[in-house]
Amino acid sequence: MSADLHAASVPVYARYIARIPALLARDGAPEALSTRLVPGMLSAGENLHTAQGYVPRALEPLTGTQAPALPEGPHDAPTLLRRSALLSDWLAGITAQHFTDAARSHVTHRAGEADLTQGSETFLLHYALPNFFFHLVAGYSGLRAAGVALSKGDFDGFHSYPSGFAFPGTDRR
Template sequence: MTSPLYSASVPVFLHYLDRMDGMVRQTAGREHFLQARIAPDMFTAAQQVATATGFALRVAFPLAGREVPKLADHGMDRIGLGRLMVEARQGLQGLDPTEFAEAHTRLIRHRAGFAELDQTGADFLHLFGMPNFLFHASMAFAVLRQQGLPIGKADFDGLHDYPPGFRF
């Protein structure tokens, strides 16, 4: 039986990394969209993508009882972000589901901004890791959409289906 925390993390991260990769690919010819931000003190769309990508590894690897691998700096353009997401997906695909067997009770010490936290694997995933991953993925979507990239909910989750041109 696959660990519930494996099922709730690695496949979800892989799915949404694919979704973000699709949105970043759509910036071809409009790469300046990646340097936009919603507010002056927020990350750019590119940094939101990179941060979400890093969170996928920052969460999954400790749940598996492993050190978080350092991702290479591929740059913050469309091509570099694509390479970053490929590298992250390969790392996630290399995790064995059996490594997550005791993840729910594993104590994970980590930083949240300036706070030092100790959380069980279950709390780490559900209260910290997944919300942060989805926050940064959502912010990347919001910036790109605000810039005029023709994306919608179906692009974000890959599940919805709407008529051409329908957006909300």
Template sequence: MTSTLHRATIPVFIRGLTIVSDLIGKGMRHAAERNLDPSTLVEARLAPDMLNLAGQIQRASDTAKLSAARLSGVEAPSFPDNETSLEALQARCAKTIAFLRTVPAEAFDGAAERDVPMFSGERRRVFKGEEYLYAFALPNFFFHVTTAYDLLRQAGVPIGKLDYLGSFDDPV
């Protein structure tokens, strides 16, 4: 099968967000079983200057939807960063997945050579679509997914590598 930017984007982001949602579900069960306040998980941080769990999931969501939009030319929905519960974070993942499923494969035609401007403070760069996906979008997405996993794991949620990898039966 020929690899396309659509195949390297939409199914990968959907799978990652599905796994994050499953991890959040395990966090919810852990909190309920241990009579813990679930907001401690939502607010968990690895370091004082890092985003909390909510911020990590919000950034994974934003990276997925905005990367799909930048590469396909489809407009991404805007979600306010106002999730304060594990349930709301799962809903954010579900909304992002629902959007990703609407992006047609043919919208990625020519995406490899499409200009993708990126601005972050003083840093400015124009990528070609393929370089943007592989050098920025995917690494950024998985940074936030991995950090969300790490936060839950550090908080005592009984998850491991196989939970992060997800089911091998779910195709990408």
């Protein structure tokens, strides 16, 4: 049985692209976008930007649609918000019919220094979605490490915790 590539991608991307404005709305988030978790790693803003870039990178070859031109730089709140709005609008127009030929297709792409050709399911489920979430989590983590008061609920929009909540035994620093 093959995966429903539309159900596995479009609503997931739409939900989490919509979380980026929620993260950036928190006090101090725009100022914390330059935070790096470790030297040599992308900043929080660069990671959120990269996560956004994985949406068209994943869906254009699978659907034959073309994403709108996304502003490239700087990795600041206004640019990230504009990119999220453009992606949200584009995602709203992608239907299951756009994936009609995707199950039989292969995607040739570059991952770091590796040239890969993957079946559409493998490309989406084992490469594109995990990389999207890697960069989204790295962006969230950079903001959190900079002291922005974010919770798991800010990340996924599902969880709810009282203000100041901490898991037992964790250091609140």
